[in-house]
Amino acid sequence: MPATRRFETTVTLPSDREILITREFDAPRDVVFRAMTDPALIPRWWGPRKYETIVDHMDVRPGGTWRFLNRESDGTEYAFRGEYREIVPPERIVQTFEFEPLAGHISIETATFTERDGRTLLTNHTLFASKEDRDGMIESGMESGLRETHDRFAELLAALAETKR
Amino acid sequence: MQATFSALAEPNRLQIVQLLRRKPLPVGEIAARLDLRQPQVSKHLRVLSDAGLVEVRPVAQQRIYGLRAQPLKELDAWLEQFRRSWDDRFDRFDAVLRAQKETGEKRNARNT
Numbered sequence: 031m032p033a034t035r036r037f038e039t040t041v042t043l044p045s046d047r048e049i050l051i052t053r054e055f056d057a058p059r060d061v062v063f064r065a066m067t068d069p070a071l072i073p074r075w076w077g078p079r080k081y082e083t084i085v086d087h088m089d090v091r092p093g094g095t096w097r098f099l100n101r102e103s104d105g106t107e108y109a110f111r112g113e114y115r116e117i118v119p120p121e122r123i124v125q126t127f128e129f130e131p132l133a134g135h136i137s138i139e140t141a142t143f144t145e146r147d148g149r150t151l152l153t154n155h156t157l158f159a160s161k162e163d164r165d166g167m168i169e170s171g172m173e174s175g176l177r178e179t180h181d182r183f184a185e186l187l188a189a190l191a192e193t194k195r
Numbered sequence: 196m197q198a199t200f201s202a203l204a205e206p207n208r209l210q211i212v213q214l215l216r217r218k219p220l221p222v223g224e225i226a227a228r229l230d231l232r233q234p235q236v237s238k239h240l241r242v243l244s245d246a247g248l249v250e251v252r253p254v255a256q257q258r259i260y261g262l263r264a265q266p267l268k269e270l271d272a273w274l275e276q277f278r279r280s281w282d283d284r285f286d287r288f289d290a291v292l293r294a295q296k297e298t299g300e301k302r303n304a305r306n307t
Contacts (some may be wrong), residue, residue: 036289039282041274053285057292064289075287078280168277
């Protein structure tokens with residue numbers, strides 16, 4: 031079986047209302063794009079590992095909508111939904127994102143796929159309506175307890191500084 | 196956390212923090228290096244100090260401003276948690292890609 035290289039995910043905060051996530055994948059971008067937009071594959075990677083992900087519907091075309099559920103072990107479900115604004119295979123997806131319990135707090139996600147030497151760089155940019163929405167999203171991604179971390183302060187400052195220019 | 200972010204959101208304060216990463220400095224030196232007026236720098240240092248980002252130490256006749264590590268570590272840890280949850284999600288996506296690759300290879304093998 032051919033080994034697949036694993037790359038590091040980076041997260042930076044270009045401004046008060048943005049999150050920028052990047053990650054490289056060891057596959058050409060048409061493969062990455064297809065896998066990421068395949069409803070049958072979503073339950074295998076989308077959302078936190080501790081929840082089951084169910085695709086309620088996913089209509090990948092401009093103006094189409096999507097709705098996914100995260101189900102906890104006790105049966106509690108949370109729904110996420112959005113609308114596809116741009117679908118440009120295999121380059122770009124622009125979609126809205128909304129957590130149903132916080133309906134109205136809509137963010138805009140732009141995923142860009144860049145291929146180099148058969149590998150794909152995914153750049154996932156999210157623009158929130160407010161800084162509070164952005165910070166809330168980061169906090170929702172947290173799991174229990176703060177873990178020991180490395181000093182990524184320099185990177186973070188660099189990212190903060192970039193946007194102030 | 197909110198205090199740290201608000202304090203760093205101002206470009207001059209961010210510059211001050213970046214400058215102090217190298218070494219602690221007196222207010223006059225900070226003003227000179229960043230080409231700012233001293234009263235302006237003092238005001239920024241007060242905000243940074245209220246947010247717990249800098250601390251002042253008297254050395255001889257001077258007051259030397261330096262960074263406090265704690266809030267920066269908290270900020271870092273806050274973001275690191277979020278990064279890890281995405282890293283985990285993408286690790287699973289890697290597995291999906293690997294499976295797709297294998298299925299594709301089997302299909303090709305059958306067709307040749």
